[in-house]
Every structure is written in C-alpha cells, then in structure tokens.
Amino acid sequence: MPVASGGIHAGQMHQLLHYLGEDVVLQFGGGTIGHPMGIAAGAAANRVALEAMVLARNEGRDIWNEGPDILVKAARHCAPLRAALDVWGEITFNYESTDTPDFVPTATAAA
C-alpha cells in the first residue's frame, strides 16, 4: 500500500488522490500539527479536503484540473480548511526523487 508522507498538505489533495488512489496512507504530519488553529483543526481540514475530493471524483468530475476549485468551495463551510489553504495552498515541493537506484552491482568472477 502506498504511503504519502513528508511535506504533504490539504491543498494537494487532488494530486494525492490522482496519483495514489484511495487505498493509501496519507500521513499529514506538519500539515496537521502546524495548523494555525491547532492540531484538531488541522485534522479536520485534512479530512474535509479528502472527503470533498472523493465526493467530487465519484461524481465524475475532473479532479486533476478542478481540484483547487473544489477545495476552495469546500473551505466555504469549513474554517479550518480555509486557514490550511491560506497557509499552505501555494506551496509545492518539486524536488527530484531521492528514491533512485544508487546500487551498482560489482562484477565478480561468478557473474
């Protein structure tokens, strides 16, 4: 089962669901504890974002393109999600993958 962790936040929910599907573990650490309204609000924000995205996907909407709009609409009835999007909404992490094969097989007599 895929696990997404490290720097993920509610504003990326459409990307997480798109790439990883629904059988997934989403570990929002800083994205929960760092919420300006407190940890419980951080948890609520993440759950509202996830549920809004699953609802929209099941309705047949194009979450990849409409994702940010879906989140903004969901935040209208959820102050914690609005605060989360204000803090992290624009943040992206475009690092190169660190999960590259760095193992070089050594030639042996047997090989």
Added chain:
Amino acid sequence: MKLTQGTFSFLPDLDDQQIRSQVEYCLQNGWAVSIEYTDDPHPRNSYWEMFGTPMFDIRDAAGILTELRACRQTFPEHYIKLNAFDSTHGRESLRLSFIVGRPAREPGFRLERQEGAGRAVRYTTHSYSTDRPEGERY
C-alpha cells in the same frame, strides 16, 4: 453534536442529488448497495439494523433512492446509512459507507471515567440517547 462516522460525514449533509451521484458511482462499479439504520450510534456499534436485504439486483439508482425514502419515512428520527459492498474476489468488503439520514437533535456522547485499583482509569464513551429504550431515543 453532529455524528461523524463513515465517509463524507465532515461535509454538510448530502442532498438527494448528491446521494444519487454516489449511488450511481457504486452501481457503475458493480457494488451492491444496502441501507441500514440505528438509534444506537456508538462508534463501536458497527452492526446497524438492515432495512430490507442488500439490493444485489437493482441496477438503477432510482430504485435505491425509493428504498431510502421508504426508510426515512419509517424511521424519521434514526440514523440511516448507505453501504456499498464489493463482492470481487480478494476484496469482499465494504467500499463505501456514508450517513444519509440523522435525527433533528443529536445529543452526542459523554466520556465516563471508571476509577480502578492503583489509580488506573478506564474510559467509556456513553451515548446520551441510549439511556432511553430502543425506539424512543430520538
């Protein structure tokens, strides 16, 4: 206190059009939809009462919504949920379950602390509504 169990429970209550869309999604995936109700919404009470049998044969969302309306009429002050069961080999479990009906007034739960030997404390979640007999709770 709004009960938050199952999918979509942190969103505002779904209207009938939204419920229909979710049912259509379930039917497209070949999942069997069933309706359950309860007036004992303790988080560990996973066995709610079945309203009829799971609708294995219904392939039209309208049929499911008719059943849901009948359930709401019979139990206007109960919690009602829709379940979608995936019978695919290796899965054979619920894929989606969400609340589609709730009583007007939801008193919620209280936390009970039972003091045991050696300052040990055991915690219990107690639903206010279950102080009254079944059928008279909401």
